[in-house]
Amino acid sequence: MNTPVVYSDGYALAWPGHVFPVGKYRAVAGALKERALVTEFVEPSPATREQVLSVHRPEYLSKLEAIADGRARWDPRFECPVDRAVLDAFLLQAGGTILAARLAVTAGRAANLGGGFHHAFADHGEGFCLLNDVMIATRVLLDEDLVPTVAVVDLDVHQGNGTAVLAAGDERIFTLSLHQENNYPPKEDSSLDVGLRDFCDDGEYLSALSWALGETAKRFRPGFVFYLAGADAYAEDRLGGLALGFDGLRERDRTVFGWAAEQGAPVVALLAGGYAEQEADVTRIHVNMIEELLAAGRPSE
Template sequence: MLLMRAFYSGRFVLPLPSGHRFPMGRYALLREGLERHLPEVRMLEAPRASDGELALAHTPAWIAAITDGSVDAQAMREIGFPWSEAMVERSRRSAGATIEACRAALAEGVAANMAGGTHHASSDRGGGFCVFNDAAVAARLMQAEQGRSGKAPLQVAVIDLDVHQGNGTARIFRDDPSVFTLSMHGQKNFPFRKEASDLDVELPDGCGDAEYLAALEHALDELDRRFTPGLVIYLAGADPFERDRLGRLKLSFDGLEARDRRVFDFAWQRRIPLAFAMAGGYASDIAETVQVQLGTFRVAFEYWRRWQNAAARGNP
């Protein structure tokens, strides 16, 4: 039986101090939830991204400093994690998971990184729990691989629906017309100094389902008008959820499912392969974050199955 592929780095758990606000436990709970409720998802351990792969989006100095632990204390405070070998390994494998998800999506239509969405990392620094920018590394590598194959240049759209602006992604691609960055985020939320994406949609505190979905519809129409991607990388943050500790928006479970369905339908209608990453999620009850993420996977599997059915009919 064919299975939708999802890549994980959850075997590498960060040794965080007691009371740390990053919900490391959500990754194991997501894996358990997929095993119980969506056995059609095949979970595979991600490979570690190499120095050469990371260097497609990051400076050699940043890669070396993170790898050998010589990164300065202020840079680590901006990331929000203490340095550890597990942090380095997990960060490399999180990038590797999005790389593999993109490769699988280009072959099968839809695939996932069960973590990732590290959109605050720019070329020479991290921030906001992000060390390396998985979407940026994967986008550049997919472009390089397609270029080597002799195919037409690959254009990539990053649709970032984490509640926080994808400032690192915007900074990396600000002078790159082959990658379109769309970020829809809380206007007054972190990061407080924003970068300019190709399309930024700023939302007021308390934004609910109807307002959010209307803004998303407009943003996708604008993306469609201005850009023709051959690959979508979707950051499906759970943090617009109404009970997220860091989100400040008011989306319900139904609103988040409608959001996901709209993004997957956008890609499906245009037959654009889509790789997605989980990005942020900080609900006080961690089970609610996982419930949002499982909803994303349910929608993703529906669209993955559409791709397989179309391929079986010879009508991709």
């Protein structure tokens, strides 16, 4: 079966001059088409108000809307501009993560060429994250009984602090975060946290990953996997301090997809962060990841 890849040009974030490579969504989509890895993208609709409110506080959503419309003061914790277009892009990317999750339940795997905003909490956003798309989609999967349990495998270089807090106390959700210990954010408690030392290289990273995935499978039976494939574990990343190369990152992706298949769990891959000196490197890391996803075998039934 084909692997659905969800994307819209509406994902673009209008943050000129920001460290976040805002052109990456379009660049990744363009590269996938150019290389004929994907012929057609599936277009998402924005997450609904009800879906957003299954995770976020109503006061927070109202505040976001007021900021977007210029009626309230911006919160510096966002670390990014917020206007109507930006909020709409976040709603659309969250809708994309929901759609990719629904499609993966049937297809076994899918990707959203966006998403992974793991620093968003119920009542505030920070670190370039306004809405926690992963938790919003998790609620849809669990509330509609589409899957029994969800594992979040967060390999962005930064800890998934918002996700950890939002998932806490729900035994149907397991959060694994493998991140650079000595970096933003202040750490929260995931189900399993692995804090890596600065300049950790491919070999050290991959052995920690394989231990962490083994440990996750010992403690939890994943009925579904969200994979946050942040490109910021790359050696040349401006906001990350690990030392992975292109091959190590590709091996990382292959390892996660292989593990999900072994668990018999559908998987959705998300882009999350990535701030390399060269924007083309970010694109390359994400494209390689999608290539590995497409190559991965469908989970055995």
